[in-house]
Amino acid sequence: xxxxxxxxxxxxxxxxxxxxxxxxxxxxxxxxxxxxxxxxxxxxxxxxxxxxxxxxxxxxxxxxxxxxxxxxxxxxxxxxxxxxxxxxxxxxxxxxxxxxxxxxxxxxxxxxxxxxxxxxxxxxxxxxxxxxxxxxxxxxxxxxxxxxxxxxxxxxxxxxxxxxxxxxxxxxxxxxxxxxxxxxxxxxxxxxxxxxxxxxxxxxxxxxxxxxxxxxxxxxxxxxxxxxxxxxxxxxxxxxxxxxxxxxxxxxxxxxxxxxxxxxxxxxxxxxxxxxxxxxxxxxxxxxxxxxxxxxxxxxxxxxxxxxxxxxxxxxxxxxxxx
Numbered sequence: 313x314x315x316x317x318x319x320x321x322x323x324x325x326x327x328x329x330x331x332x333x334x335x336x337x338x339x340x341x342x343x344x345x346x347x348x349x350x351x352x353x354x355x356x357x358x359x360x361x362x363x364x365x366x367x368x369x370x371x372x373x374x375x376x377x378x379x380x381x382x383x384x385x386x387x388x389x390x391x392x393x394x395x396x397x398x399x400x401x402x403x404x405x406x407x408x409x410x411x412x413x414x415x416x417x418x419x420x421x422x423x424x425x426x427x428x429x430x431x432x433x434x435x436x437x438x439x440x441x442x443x444x445x446x447x448x449x450x451x452x453x454x455x456x457x458x459x460x461x462x463x464x465x466x467x468x469x470x471x472x473x474x475x476x477x478x479x480x481x482x483x484x485x486x487x488x489x490x491x492x493x494x495x496x497x498x499x500x501x502x503x504x505x506x507x508x509x510x511x512x513x514x515x516x517x518x519x520x521x522x523x524x525x526x527x528x529x530x531x532x533x534x535x536x537x538x539x540x541x542x543x544x545x546x547x548x549x550x551x552x553x554x555x556x557x558x559x560x561x562x563x564x565x566x567x568x569x570x571x572x573x574x575x576x577x578x579x580x581x582x583x584x585x586x587x588x589x590x591x592x593x594x595x596x597x598x599x600x601x602x603x604x605x606x607x608x609x610x611x612x613x614x615x616x617x618x619x620x621x622x623x624x625x626x627x628x629x630x631x632x633x634x635x
Contacts, residue, residue, distance in 0.1 A: 317476065321488045328461070329502040330439070336498055337490070344491050348469055356473040359396050363480045364389055366411060371482060373456030376422065377449060379481040382412025400474050402602040405446040410481055418602035420595045421449045424509065424538065424628075431586040431632050433534045435459040438504035441528055444511035447474035448489050454507075455487050464489045465497070499527035509538035510628075513556075518564050522578055529635045535580065540565050541588070541629040546573050550623065557610040557619040557626060568629050580633035591626040 318341045325331055366385055372378040382390060394413050406417030436458035442450055445464025448471070454462045466472070466489065475489040494511075506528050508521075515521040525535060542550045544567035556562035566574065568585045575583050596607040607626070612618040617625050 318490070320485065321490065324461075324485060324488070328439075330461075330500060333498065333500060336496075337492075340492055340496050341490065344467070351469065353469050353473075356400065356469070359399055360473065360476055360480060363396055363477065364392060366393075366481065368411075368481055373452050375456075376409065377406070377452045377456075377478075378409040379478070380411040385411050397477060398601070400470065400477055402604060403447070403474065403599075404602055405449045406601075408449070408478055410478065416599040416601050417449075418596060418599060418606055422453075423595050425450060425453050427587045427589065428509075428536060428538065428630055429457075431584070431630065432457070432536065433505060435505060439463075439502065440505040440507065441465070441503045442507040442509070443494050443525060443528075444508060444514075445471075445489060446510075447471045448478065448487075450507065450509065451475075451487050451489065452478075452482075455484060459505075460486060462487045465492050465494065467491050467493045494521065494524045497524060497528060501527065501530055503528050503533060504530060505534045505536060507536045507538075509536070510540075512537065512539040513563060513565055514561050516563055518566075519574060519578070522574060526578055526580070526635060531635060533635050535575075535631075535633045535635070537571075537575075537631045537633070538628060539571070541568050541571065541627055542624055543567060543627070544569070546570050552623060553621065555621055556623055557607070557621070558605070568631065571629070571631060575631070575633050580635060583631060583633040585629055585631050587630040589628055591628055 322334060322338065325333060366380060368380040369384050370381050390411060390413060393411060403415050403417045405419050405421045406415050408415040435454055437460050439461040440454050440459045442464040445451055445466050448464050451462045451464045469491060472489055472491045506525050508525055512518055512521060542548060542565045546569040548567040549570050550565040552562045572583050593608045598606040610620055611625055612620050619625055
């Protein structure tokens with residue numbers, strides 16, 4: 313089944329500026345699919361095949377991600393869809409609303425989008441890439457801004473399955489998620505906007521990562537970068553120890569000034585810090601759709617300005633830059 317998802321994408325890009333991707337991508341994705349023999353992949357594919365066909369009378373992507381209303385289906389079908397979607401827990405990025413079923417995700421990703429949106433170059437008619445897109449919530453919001461082609465990449469099999477479960481109710485041929493990492497990308501230099509939100513601090517080599525993002529942009533394109541930061545001057549970079557807020561794979565947390573220097577050294581222009589905000593336990597929290605530990609469990613109970621390891625509590629910044 314997954315191969316058919318990818319075949320649709322191959323046909324979609326065959327006559328576009330993204331066609332050079334076809335030299336490597338089919339082999340990469342075939343290799344990825346063969347590697348998914350462990351875990352829940354087969355079970356999740358079956359669950360997606362059980363999602364009922366429904367008539368979607370309402371589609372909202374501009375102000376939220378809503379597909380259908382409760383009036384489109386009967387109570388039995390709504391319970392059926394709810395039960396199937398709950399088997400894809402944990403749902404981390406959202407929220408989504410499917411036929412009146414509110415998928416209340418761990419993150420209020422809509423809040424992040426509202427911080428990002430005022431600073432975007434117009435997306436209408438554009439080709440955009442979201443690196444580390446998770447389950448694809450922001451892909452739908454980008455499409456809601458009339459982007460022509462929306463592509464997300466993220467190697468997680470669960471995120472792909474969550475995306476496909478949502479796309480079942482809106483099979484938009486212009487929105488795609490590919491289960492690959494940024495290191496698998498060839499330099500396409502074809503995207504008008506490249507987003508990377510919540511990824512930089514997970515990379516062992518942040519300069520290499522930023523270089524990879526740059527190699528996807530066309531001349532004059534916009535980079536939208538959101539990441540954890542710390543307060544400080546252009547020389548301030550925190551390298552976390554074994555864990556940061558209980559996350560093992562956190563490496564470098566620069567100040568916004570240091571990050572600006574990094575981007576400038578790589579040749580980006582018109583670099584702007586457009587938003588800085590502390591992450592709150594209202595924005596990232598435990599829900600019925602993500603019922604394991606969340607931010608409140610990762611902060612010092614006596615001093616919420618610090619993580620339980622003693623580092624500064626999460627602060628996120630959004631930067632934009634042009635090529």
